[in-house]
Amino acid sequence: MQLVKLIIPKNINVLWRLRIIFSVLLFAFFGPAFSQDNSPYSRYGLGDLVPSTNIISRGMGGISTTYNDFFSINFNNPASYSYFQAAKELNSNKLRLGRAVLDVGLNIENRTLIEPGNLATKFTTSNALFSHLQVGMPLKANWGLSFGLRPMTRISYKMHQGGRVIDAVTGLPGDSTITLSEGDGGAYLASVGTGFRIKNFSFGVNAGYMFGKSDYSNRRIIVNDTMETNSGNFQTRTSYGSLYYNLGMQYVTRINSDSTLYLTIGAFGNLKQNLRSSQDLIRQTYFFDPNSGNIPIDSVYEQNEVRGQITYPASITAGFSIHKLPNDKNPGWLVGIDFHHSKWEDYRFYGKVDSVRNRWEIRIGGELRPSNDAYRKSYFGKVAYRAGVYFGPDYLHVGNKLPVMGASFGLGLPIFGDTRFAPTQVTRLNLAFEYSKRGNNDNLLKENMFRISLGFSLSDFWFAKRKYE
Secondary structure (H helix, E strand, C coil): CCEEECCCCCCHHHHHHHHHHHHHHHHHHHHHHHCCCCCHHHHCCCCEECCCCCHHHHCCCCCCCCCCCCCCCCCCCHHHHHHCCEEECCCCCCEEEEEEEEEEEEEEEEEEEEECCEEEEEEEEEEEEEEEEEEEEEEECCEEEEEEEEEEEEEEEEEEEEEEEECCCCCCEEEEEEEEEEEEEEEEEEEEEEEEEECCEEEEEEEEEEEEEEEEEEEEEEECCCCCCCEEEEEEEEEEEEEEEEEEEEEEEECCCCCCEEEEEEEEEECCEEEEEEEEEEEEEEEEECCCEEEEEEEEEEEEEEEEEEEECCEEEEEEEEEECCCCCCCEEEEEEEEEEECHHHCEECCECCCECCEEEEEEEEEEECCHHHHHCCHHHHCEEEEEEEEEEEEEEECEEEEEEEEEEEEEEEECCCCCCCCCCEEEEEEEEEEEEECCCCCCCEEEEEEEEEEEEEEEEEEEECCCC
């Protein structure tokens, strides 16, 4: 007897699920090509920190240290991989059934920049961005594996600024200038992780490759009615990458006699790590052609492949949650609190400090889970409802501290197919709605953001023992 992969029937139910996967992946990867974004704060550090959790956690204010669910993947805490659903063969340690999970998501964001004291000066942009792609599966009943790809940071801004050239001799203002500042890039993490459970304790590790790029340019145009001048381009392009890892743990214990109420304590984090990098420094004159764009004229200074390193800071997140299992009459629920801290003051870019500070954040959230009897009632009785809040200073410190606060609401919507052909398949649509504010009247810019996160969790049993007559 051997373990073999289940053959999925060719039917409309499976084709419909495949169309979901293809549509989400297509929109997630190619959506940014048709979107626009402008976040001046992404100029500092490694850029704006993108949401680091799956869609379920985002609906609960971002709590993720203690969450585990075999229908989704909590890639923040690899200890949760030990809860992927698996069953042992009777009187054996061999894997009889294993539920594999595909978890994919995307974000749709709307940002509004506001200059304090001047409400008439607003700038709004929208974009659609890839959130994560993750696959998880059990190796044994208490041992799981997961791998995938997700973004870590994002750089995207474009700003125009007017000014005048200062005469070096007289110190008086001269010709008018226009400076166009642009930035693009971001960091990604491709990782594989494993988690195992021994009685009430679970431990896990994620290891992978963190890579990215940044492209900063300042183009200066001198406006002179009597003399023609060439524009200047001051550009720095950097690419980086190195191995990355983080560790996690969870402890679960029941706190009542009938085994329906549980306390979970969890933590995950990473040590300070160095990323190898290569940098191109470009200082050149150029002119703009309406048909061909920017055409270089002369390189005033250029140095390629300057080797160095970027120091990525250590961080830790710890928290606890209490959850009650649902029964035939009453729904289950979960409430939890996470505390996050990261030492961004250790961040270095080619040995130089930046406008960043240590960051902390408190996240509070919960979930209402449908009762076991809900599946015989209305559709909305089968839905999981989530909500949460978070607050703390941003890791950027441009002049003054940059406070961040937000609230979220989420839904876990079951999607039902034709169980005659695929009785073991489970599909869930997870939605999260977030509203956050960054900055106040003490900062140069305030930023309001509304984000809709959309995720699909698709799971099925991949292994089964065949019997032959």
